[in-house]
Amino acid sequence: EGQMVESGGGLVKPGESLRLSCAASGFTFSTYTMNWVRQAPGKGLQWVSSINSRSSSIYYADSVKGRFTISRDNSKNSLYLQMNSLRDEDTAVYYCATWGKVANYWGQGTLVTVSS
Amino acid sequence: QAVVTQEPSLTVSPGGTVTLTCGSSTGAVTSGHYPYWFQQKPGQAPRTLIFDTNNKPSWTPARFSGSLLGGKAALTLSGAQPEDEADYYCLVACNGPCVFGGGTKLTVL
Numbered sequence: 621e622g623q624m625v626e627s628g629g630g631l632v633k634p635g636e637s638l639r640l641s642c643a644a645s646g647f648t649f650s651t652y653t654m655n656w657v658r659q660a661p662g663k664g665l666q667w668v669s670s671i672n673s674r675s676s677s678i679y680y681a682d683s684v685k686g687r688f689t690i691s692r693d694n695s696k697n698s699l700y701l702q703m704n705s706l707r708d709e710d711t712a713v714y715y716c717a718t719w720g721k722v723a724n725y726w727g728q729g730t731l732v733t734v735s736s
Numbered sequence: 737q738a739v740v741t742q743e744p745s746l747t748v749s750p751g752g753t754v755t756l757t758c759g760s761s762t763g764a765v766t767s768g769h770y771p772y773w774f775q776q777k778p779g780q781a782p783r784t785l786i787f788d789t790n791n792k793p794s795w796t797p798a799r800f801s802g803s804l805l806g807g808k809a810a811l812t813l814s815g816a817q818p819e820d821e822a823d824y825y826c827l828v829a830c831n832g833p834c835v836f837g838g839g840t841k842l843t844v845l
Contacts, residue, residue, distance in 0.1 A: 657782075664836060717782070726782050
C-alpha cells in the first residue's frame with residue numbers, strides 16, 4: 621500500500637522561506653506525476669504545482685508562480701516544494717498527492733503558517 | 737484557467753440518493769477531461785473517490801458512482817450512510833495547471 625509523508629512545515633514570518641518535503645513509499649514513485657495541493661483554514665482545496673515523472677513538465681498556480689519551486693529526486697522517492705517570499709495568504713495545510721489510473725495517494729499534510 | 741463549479745452544500749437523508757455535479761466555465765465536461773472526485777472527512781486528508789469519470793479505487797464503496805450528466809461530471813451516492821458526510825471536490829482536466837472545484841459539503845441528515 622502506498623504512502624506519502626510530508627514534513628517541513630512550520631511558523632515563518634512574511635518574506636521568509638520554507639522547504640517542504642514529501643517521502644513516498646510502497647509504490648513506484650518515479651513513474652508518476654506528483655502534485656502539491658494546499659488548503660487554507662476552513663477553505664477548499666487549491667492545486668499549487670505539479671511535476672511529471674522526469675521533471676520535464678512543471679506547472680504552477682498563478683498565485684505561487686515565481687515564488688515556489690517544485691522538484692523531485694526519484695532516487696530518494698522524494699518530492700519537494702521550495703517556498704520563497706512567503707505571504708500571509710500562503711498559510712495552509714500542504715498536501716503532496718498523486719492521482720491517476722493506477723496510483724491515488726495523498727499525504728496527511730503539513731501546516732505552514734505565515735504570520736508576523 | 738477554467739472555473740470549476742460545484743453545489744456549495746447538499747443534504748441527503750440516510751438511505752437516500754443524491755447527485756453532486758461539477759461544471760466548467762470552458763464548456764461541457766466530457767470523458768476527455770478525465771473527471772476526478774475526492775472525498776475529505778473532517779480532520780482528514782482528502783482521498784480519491786472516482787477517477788476518469790466513473791472508475792473507482794479499491795477503497796471506494798459501491799454506493800458511489802461517477803458519470804456525465806447534462807454537460808457536467810456527476811457523483812451519485814445511492815443509499816447514503818452517516819459516514820458519507822464529508823466535503824467532496826471535483827477536478828476536471830489537468831491540462832498543465834489543475835483546478836479544483838470549490839467543493840460540496842454533504843450532510844447526511
